[in-house]
Amino acid sequence: METADIARVLFAIIVGYLLGGIPFGVVVLRLIGGPDPRTIGSGRTGGANVSRAVGFRWAAVSGLLDVAKAAVAVLLVVAVGGGAVPQVVAALAAIIGHSRSPFIGFHGGRGVSPATGGALILAPVILLAILPVFAITILITRISSVGSLSASLIGGIAMIVIAAITPLAPIYFVYGVGVPGLIWLFHLDNIQRLLAGKERRIGTRVAAAGSAAGSAPGAEGQDAPRGGGTRLAGR
Numbered sequence: 001m002e003t004a005d006i007a008r009v010l011f012a013i014i015v016g017y018l019l020g021g022i023p024f025g026v027v028v029l030r031l032i033g034g035p036d037p038r039t040i041g042s043g044r045t046g047g048a049n050v051s052r053a054v055g056f057r058w059a060a061v062s063g064l065l066d067v068a069k070a071a072v073a074v075l076l077v078v079a080v081g082g083g084a085v086p087q088v089v090a091a092l093a094a095i096i097g098h099s100r101s102p103f104i105g106f107h108g109g110r111g112v113s114p115a116t117g118g119a120l121i122l123a124p125v126i127l128l129a130i131l132p133v134f135a136i137t138i139l140i141t142r143i144s145s146v147g148s149l150s151a152s153l154i155g156g157i158a159m160i161v162i163a164a165i166t167p168l169a170p171i172y173f174v175y176g177v178g179v180p181g182l183i184w185l186f187h188l189d190n191i192q193r194l195l196a197g198k199e200r201r202i203g204t205r206v207a208a209a210g211s212a213a214g215s216a217p218g219a220e221g222q223d224a225p226r227g228g229g230t231r232l233a234g235r
Contacts, residue, residue, distance in 0.1 A: 008082040009089055016073040016090035020097025020114050023104050024065040025050045028058055038107065045101070046109035048144065063113055070094035070117030078121075084169035091118030092178050099186045110186045112148045115155075115179050122175065123159055130155040142201040145190035148183060156180035 025037045025045035037049035047063030073090045082090075094114045101108040119126055134151035138144060159176030162168065184191070193199040 004081075005083075005085070008077065008080060008086040011080060012073075012077045012082060012086035012090035013093050015076050016070070016093025017097040018102070019069045019073045019076075020094030021101035021103050021108070022065075022069055022097075023101050023108060024062045024069070025109070026104060028062040028065070029053060032058060034058070038104070043107070044109050045104070045107070046113065066098060066109065066113035067117040067120070069098075070114035071121050072117075074118055074121040085171045087122060088171045088175045088178075091115075091122055091175065092182065094118060095179065095182050099182070110148060111183050112152070115152065115183060118179070119155065123162065123172070125162065126155050126158045129158045138202065143194070143199055144202060145187055145194065145199060149187055149191070152180040152183040 023045045025047065029035060029037055029050060032054065034050075034054040037043075037045050037053055040049045040052045042049060046066065047059040050062045051059035070091055073094045074087050077086045077090045091114075095111040095118070097108075098114040099108045099111045100106045116127070116130070119130070130151045133154045134147045137150045138147035141147070156176045156179055159179075160173055163170075163172040163176060190199060
């Protein structure tokens with residue numbers, strides 16, 4: 001690998017991680033005077049906790065911004081002449097940054113929104129597989145984590161198949177394995193609750209994050225708050 005290529009990969013890591021780390025759920029709610037989403041439900045910063053706090057409209061705003069930050073990271077790499085390797089690296093770094101943000105003590109979301117943003121630029125065709133699976137699975141199970149886990153797995157398989165039958169760079173195989181791998185990693189607590197039959201369904205009401213009165217906090221993308229809170233929407 002030439003020096004210029006190494007530099008672009010390093011650029012991709014830094015840009016992807018830092019852009020991915022912007023906690024738009026926290027930023028948006030702070031700008032509108034809402035509560036910190038880390039104090040709601042699961043304590044995550046994704047659109048679901050924003051929805052719990054202030055409703056779907058602002059959840060959609062923060063969710064779209066989370067999608068955009070990964071897409072922008074990849075586009076910036078393209079702008080400096082980066083090929084497939086740094087582009088995929090930027091997408092993966094954005095997912096990690098979103099879930100382990102350096103700006104809020106290495107906390108964050110589950111990685112689904114930035115994964116969608118990366119796919120939007122790198123392989124938009126796989127969204128045709130991901131989005132229906134996500135929507136249908138949630139409609140059937142009413143469990144957001146099942147939708148995310150299923151959609152990420154199908155998306156990864158679709159990417160591997162596409163890379164195998166088309167002349168895409170081998171790095172896309174890494175993408176096909178890495179994206180669902182990261183999302184499943186960041187859903188480990190959800191997976192444990194699913195196996196135990198304790199994962200909450202959409203619409204279940206929960207206490208604020210960390211409340212001693214309730215059970216373990218729910219996962220990003222699941223429950224609504226106690227008392228006058230809004231119903232779940234968005235991610």
